[in-house]
Every structure is written in structure tokens, then in C-alpha cells.
Amino acid sequence: MESRSRVLLLTRPLAVAAVALVGLSGCATLKWPWWGRGEAATSETAPTAVQSAEQAEASAATQAPPRVIEPEVERRTIKRTRIDTENFELGPWYGVLSVEDFGTNPAYGIKAAYHITEDFFFEGNIGRTTLGKTSFELLNPGSDPLNLGDERRLTYYSLSFGYNFLPGEVFIGRNLAMNSAFYLLGGIGSVKFANDNKFSVNFGAGYRVLPTDWLTLHIDVQDRLFESDIFGTNKLTNNLEARIGVTAFF
Amino acid sequence: MRAIVEGLGRAAGALAAMCCIAGPLVAAASESPAESPAAVSEAELTRLQLFVAAPYLDLHTGPGRGYPVTQVVARGESLDVIFRRTDYLKVRTARGVEGWAAARDLRDSLLADGSKFTLDLGDRSGYQTHGWELGAFAGDFDGANLVSFYGARSVNDNLKIELSASQYLGEQRSGYMLEAGITHVLAPEWRLSPFVTFGGGLFRVDRDAQRPNLVDRADQSAYAGIGARFYLTRRFFLRGEFKERIVFTSRNDNEELKEWKVGLAFFF
Numbered sequence: 001m002e003s004r005s006r007v008l009l010l011t012r013p014l015a016v017a018a019v020a021l022v023g024l025s026g027c028a029t030l031k032w033p034w035w036g037r038g039e040a041a042t043s044e045t046a047p048t049a050v051q052s053a054e055q056a057e058a059s060a061a062t063q064a065p066p067r068v069i070e071p072e073v074e075r076r077t078i079k080r081t082r083i084d085t086e087n088f089e090l091g092p093w094y095g096v097l098s099v100e101d102f103g104t105n106p107a108y109g110i111k112a113a114y115h116i117t118e119d120f121f122f123e124g125n126i127g128r129t130t131l132g133k134t135s136f137e138l139l140n141p142g143s144d145p146l147n148l149g150d151e152r153r154l155t156y157y158s159l160s161f162g163y164n165f166l167p168g169e170v171f172i173g174r175n176l177a178m179n180s181a182f183y184l185l186g187g188i189g190s191v192k193f194a195n196d197n198k199f200s201v202n203f204g205a206g207y208r209v210l211p212t213d214w215l216t217l218h219i220d221v222q223d224r225l226f227e228s229d230i231f232g233t234n235k236l237t238n239n240l241e242a243r244i245g246v247t248a249f250f
Numbered sequence: 251m252r253a254i255v256e257g258l259g260r261a262a263g264a265l266a267a268m269c270c271i272a273g274p275l276v277a278a279a280s281e282s283p284a285e286s287p288a289a290v291s292e293a294e295l296t297r298l299q300l301f302v303a304a305p306y307l308d309l310h311t312g313p314g315r316g317y318p319v320t321q322v323v324a325r326g327e328s329l330d331v332i333f334r335r336t337d338y339l340k341v342r343t344a345r346g347v348e349g350w351a352a353a354r355d356l357r358d359s360l361l362a363d364g365s366k367f368t369l370d371l372g373d374r375s376g377y378q379t380h381g382w383e384l385g386a387f388a389g390d391f392d393g394a395n396l397v398s399f400y401g402a403r404s405v406n407d408n409l410k411i412e413l414s415a416s417q418y419l420g421e422q423r424s425g426y427m428l429e430a431g432i433t434h435v436l437a438p439e440w441r442l443s444p445f446v447t448f449g450g451g452l453f454r455v456d457r458d459a460q461r462p463n464l465v466d467r468a469d470q471s472a473y474a475g476i477g478a479r480f481y482l483t484r485r486f487f488l489r490g491e492f493k494e495r496i497v498f499t500s501r502n503d504n505e506e507l508k509e510w511k512v513g514l515a516f517f518f
Contacts, residue, residue: 082298083298083331083333083334083339083369084332084333084334085333085334085335086333086334086335087334087335087336087518114384114518115335115336116336116372116484116485116486116516116518117336117337117372117484117485118313118314118315118336118337118338120486122384122386122516124399159386159397159399161386161514164314167312167314167316167317168316169311169312169317177311179311179312179313179317187386188386188388188397189397190397190417190419195457196424196457197417197419197424197456197457198419199395199397199419213333213340249335
């Protein structure tokens, strides 16, 4: 461990960065406690009802045009006001993944998303499927030319950006309106099967319906492209995935 | 979170309706409880109360600019903020009407004590001062493809504590890295602002064509790097960086590996 730290300091770029960082100005502006950052800056305490009414009148007199009728609303005393933000989405999905040469098989996984603006979101996915038999294996029962054995599991993940292309509302009957959106997805990730990891690119589209403010139903179709050399030559494979999912906003 | 509890009842109704079970019955049952002022719950008492100070406030049917405006709240009327999604706030008026108000439109509203309501809108000032960052990168790691994801917590405008997970996928070898580090943004107020970073973590090799019988797969690593971030719009910025990494292998020589990557990140 001692030799490691010596190596760390003796190595030029690291030493330069360390020295630079010590001398940098930002550390001096560090405020304590630093973990209370980024929260909505609203008033911490509120005065009594009498005080607030007086203030409201005073501010009304100075800023807003004179009101004929004061609205009769009850002003509450607030101890701590923090707005509940619900931008994260998490839930399972189930569907099918067609792996080139290995047939179409059931797939399942988990997806998490963060909604950045009304138009864009960031999405992470983890999925798993079991590879089917290749044509050769089907024609020659009992053979295992790829030496896969029990390694027929394919695991993949992807990080994507999504764009709410067609936001809207859907109606069921007279009394139920649900928000919905048709969205486009694109990203990068990796696929692991047959003891190897492959870089993958994914793109597709999906449709989302929100029966309530927090519950979401999804239908997604994506193409996952990766280069496979499992049959000797390197080739680009297209692997289509179709799935349904349920997520909750929190 | 609070909305989840409240929404449970309506979710059951909505789902049943979707499955076409006794449509008319459910439709009657799923009428919004907001329209009949029920007993005030604990959650409602702690909700933020706002007073409209602009001449009027539009309420949309959904969290987006295109959703139709079905309600208008007049100046001086009060609102309860139920929750926020992106830059829209779901609110309930004193009359029990629910709708979505744009955060931008609420900038002029007042709190119960008469003071001005402020909230972050995800603009250029937020780029300088924010609490969290998330982003994804693609790049090159010693000739291998690199996929990387990071999250950062701001200590102040300059200093960030970062956690990153990366996977490198090459012809010769593949594996992943889990690292923690510190990033110092030199001039956070500039649109294009450079930064320096250093840290360390775990370096793992899953497959190595040159050393097929790898015994020690996990090593420690340390890195130093420079980069720049460029504010795009709203909550987005581009980030590119170059890192020099040392892997403390259990062999006689340590490895020095170069990495560069570019990606899209956002703050909140």
C-alpha cells in the first residue's frame, strides 16, 4: 500500500492534479453544511396569522393594484415547505427478444428513468433472456457446436435518452382521461453471452399511458445492434425486442 | 411518494376500467374525489400553499406545454402544491380543482407570509449552482469501446464528488471500473468551463486475450484527468474529458491507460 501511494504521487499527471486541486479557489467557498444544496428555497417558518395578514395588506398596498374584495382564504402557518418532486420512474418489464441465429425468446428486466424536462428523459435498462437453439442444433439434436453448454443466458443493459415525441391524452369512456406519450429512444450499452461482452447500440420507440399520476404502463419496441463473432466471422446483428412494462413514479 | 398513497384508490378504478370490467360502474366510482371536498388529510396540511400574484394562472390537463388549459386561477386565489414533475407542478385550487401549472408561471406567486415564492427552473443559473448531476458517456479506453455512467453531488459550485461505473469492451480485453473521485470546475459561471478531476477505485478484467489464464482479475486504480463542460439548454450540458489512469497490478509493472470520452449530462 505504501509503495502504491508513492507511485501515485510520483506519477506526473496525478501529482500535477493533486497540487492544482489544493491550490484551487473553490475549496475556500465551501459552506457548511454542504448537503442541503439544490432544495427549493422557500420560507422556513411562517409568522402568525395576524402578522401575515398585515404583511399581505402592506404588500398589496405597495405592489398590486388595489383590490375591491379581499379574498377570504385561510392562510396556513407552514413549518417547513418542500415540494415533493416525482421525476424518477422504476419498474419491471416482460417481453420477447429475438437474438439473431438463436430464435425469439422471453425476456424480462427492470427499467429506471429520470424525467429531465417535459420533453426528454434518461433511461437505464437491465434485461435477461435465454438463447434458443440455432438451426444447426435443431437439425442435429444433441450437438453443441458452439460449446455453450449451460451458458445460454444472455444479459444486457443499456443507457438511453428518450424524447417524448407525441405527448397527449387518451380517453376511456366519459369520465376517464389519461396522459400518454409516444416516445423515441436511443442509447448505448452492452450484451453479455457465451462468456463475452459486446458493445451495443439501441434505438426504438415506445408508448406510455398514465392511469394515475404515479403509475405508468409502457409498450416498447427496440432494436439492439451488436457485433457478434460467435460463428467465426464478425458480423453486425440486429436483435429486436418488444415488451410491456409497469413503472411507478417517485 | 405521497401521491402514490393517495392515488391507490383511483389506480384500482382506472385499471379496472382499462380491463373493461363493469365499465359504467367503475366510471361512476372513479369520479375524482377532488371535486367533493373530503376530510383534510395530514399530507394536505403540510402542503405548500401559494397565492397567485400574476393576473391569472393557467392550469393544464397534463405536465406539458401542449396540454389544453381547462382552468384559470385568478389573482389572489390560493393553491396547494401536490407534487412536481419536471418543470410542471400539480396543484389543487381552494375550490378543489386539480391541474398542472408551469413552474415558469408560478415565479410571481406568493407564500402564505407574503414573501415571494422561488424555485429552480433548470436554466443557466442552475447550471452554475445545482445539487446533483447525472450523465452517460461513450468513448475510447486504450483502444476499447467505453460505456460510462456517472453521478455527482455538489459540495459547492466548484467542487463535486463523483461516482462512476464504466465498462470497456475491446477486441483484446473487456471488463469494468467502479470509481469515486473529486472534480473541480474552474469557472462554473462560464458556459464552457474546464475542470480537473482525480480519484480512484476498482479495475476489473473479465477477459484478456493476451493473458487467458488471468488469476488476479480485480486491481486498484487511480486517475487524474482534465475536461470541459458546455451548457446546452434547460438542464443539459455536454461533458468531455481525458483521463490518465494507473492500474496497480499484482504483476511487476503497473499499467498506465489513457481514456477519453464525451457524453451528455444533466443537473437537478
